[in-house]
Amino acid sequence: MALTWSPAIPGVPPCDLRRSAVSSLPSARRLSSTIIRSVRASLRLGPLFWPWQKVKVGPLSVSPMGFGTWAWGNQVLWGYQESMDTELQDAFNLALRNGINLFDTADSYGTGRLNGQSEKLLGKFISEFQGPGNVRENVVIATKFAAYPWRVTPGQFVNACKSSLDRLQIDKIGIGQLHWSTANYAPLQEKALWDGLVAMYEKGLVQAVGVSNYGPKQLLKIHDYLTTRGVPLCSAQVQFSLLSMGPEQMELKRVCDSLGIRVIAYSPLGLGMLTGKYTASTLPSGPRGLLFRQILPGLESLLFSLRRIAQARGKTMSQVAINWCICKGTIPIPGIKTVKHVDENLGSLGWRLNSDEILELESAAQDSPKKMIQNIFQTA
Numbered sequence: 210m211a212l213t214w215s216p217a218i219p220g221v222p223p224c225d226l227r228r229s230a231v232s233s234l235p236s237a238r239r240l241s242s243t244i245i246r247s248v249r250a251s252l253r254l255g256p257l258f259w260p261w262q263k264v265k266v267g268p269l270s271v272s273p274m275g276f277g278t279w280a281w282g283n284q285v286l287w288g289y290q291e292s293m294d295t296e297l298q299d300a301f302n303l304a305l306r307n308g309i310n311l312f313d314t315a316d317s318y319g320t321g322r323l324n325g326q327s328e329k330l331l332g333k334f335i336s337e338f339q340g341p342g343n344v345r346e347n348v349v350i351a352t353k354f355a356a357y358p359w360r361v362t363p364g365q366f367v368n369a370c371k372s373s374l375d376r377l378q379i380d381k382i383g384i385g386q387l388h389w390s391t392a393n394y395a396p397l398q399e400k401a402l403w404d405g406l407v408a409m410y411e412k413g414l415v416q417a418v419g420v421s422n423y424g425p426k427q428l429l430k431i432h433d434y435l436t437t438r439g440v441p442l443c444s445a446q447v448q449f450s451l452l453s454m455g456p457e458q459m460e461l462k463r464v465c466d467s468l469g470i471r472v473i474a475y476s477p478l479g480l481g482m483l484t485g486k487y488t489a490s491t492l493p494s495g496p497r498g499l500l501f502r503q504i505l506p507g508l509e510s511l512l513f514s515l516r517r518i519a520q521a522r523g524k525t526m527s528q529v530a531i532n533w534c535i536c537k538g539t540i541p542i543p544g545i546k547t548v549k550h551v552d553e554n555l556g557s558l559g560w561r562l563n564s565d566e567i568l569e570l571e572s573a574a575q576d577s578p579k580k581m582i583q584n585i586f587q588t589a
């Protein structure tokens with residue numbers, strides 16, 4: 210079974226496939242005619258979302274899946290230890306070498322003295338990456354700026370952005386995102402956040418701006434405001450998965466589509482619940498275990514469908530869950546901590562679920578009695 214990352218055409222490494230797919234096929238003389246026919250057939254099927262088939266986010270070109278780095282530096286929820294850094298670097302290198310160029314982080318990632326560790330590690334890994342220079346140059350970092358109560362002026366956001374740039378060791382951030390809106394609890398601060406985004410964009414510190422945890426109503430407000438300031442809003446990051454696909458997420462997707470804003474799907478694996486490796490008797494340690502204990506017992510039907518489709522396709526449950534997010538038109542950013550995670554999650558690309566499979570998964574998900582909890586800062 211093709212459980213991990215493997216090219217669709219046996220014996221052809223992904224890099225060769227990439228070269229052949231982007232170059233003019235008839236002149237790709239180094240490939241056999243059988244291979245050329247297979248690639249042509251796969252291209253005719255429509256977008257198959259290979260890592261090198263980049264999608265646009267504002268002015269940026271990113272892989273159809275990125276990777277999330279919340280765990281890098283987070284001891285409380287994700288059990289991070291500095292001894293994991295070598296593995297994290299190997300995982301990052303593997304992702305980059307296989308065409309993934311979008312990495313999501315935040316200035317608040319990293320617990321206690323490790324605050325900022327996720328950005329720092331990304332900065333180190335980018336600068337130490339051994340490979341073609343253009344691969345490194347094309348990395349798109351999407352970082353998020355926390356709406357801390359003391360960040361109330363555009364200047365404070367600009368300073369926050371400069372600190373992230375220092376930790377990341379880069380000149381420009383790809384997507385500068387507001388981590389959350391303060392509309393629910395400090396509405397007067399909200400305008401300062403928006404002006405902060407404008408300021409970092411106007412100073413050329415970020416190539417594009419985005420939001421996170423904004424619902425459709427609040428998204429429209431910030432979109433309209435940014436438009437008056439001449440700043441395009443390029444992305445909206447939200448919890449989006451088979452465990453988080455309610456009317457709010459679908460409405461946000463609809464509004465984003467109408468405005469040309471990309472939806473970035475966070476926690477596409479339901480923090481790990483959709484991987485199939487956890488059960489009511491095999492729970493992760495820490496706070497995740499408490500959450501999973503409540504939700505997992507109601508997921509039998511969904512996990513059954515995920516497993517059934519995965520087995521029928523020679524895929525894994527994680528690959529199916531991530532592919533579903535892509536089929537819904539989002540850019541998923543599964544969190545990764547190991548080479549194995551990267552290797553396996555790369556296998557989410559280059560194929561797509563059919564409409565019957567999507568229907569089966571969604572109806573199984575709707576049957577689940579318990580839904581994923583939403584971020585406390587998520588707005589309407």
Ligand SMILES: NC(=O)c1ccc[n+]([C@@H]2O[C@H](COP(=O)([O-])OP(=O)(O)OC[C@H]3O[C@@H](n4cnc5c(N)ncnc54)[C@H](OP(=O)(O)O)[C@@H]3O)[C@@H](O)[C@H]2O)c1
Binds near residue numbers: 477
């Ligand atoms: N904007 C926001 O407020 C916000 C909130 C949350 C997340 N995010 C972003 O979204 C990213 C992804 O979300 P997430 O990390 O919360 O959750 P997720 O992607 O749903 O789950 C990630 C976890 O699943 C497990 N996993 C990943 N791939 C696997 C595989 N192939 N096989 C088995 N297990 C696998 C790993 O944990 P274990 O091995 O420990 O199970 C991994 O840490 C974050 O890293 C972050 O960048 C943003």
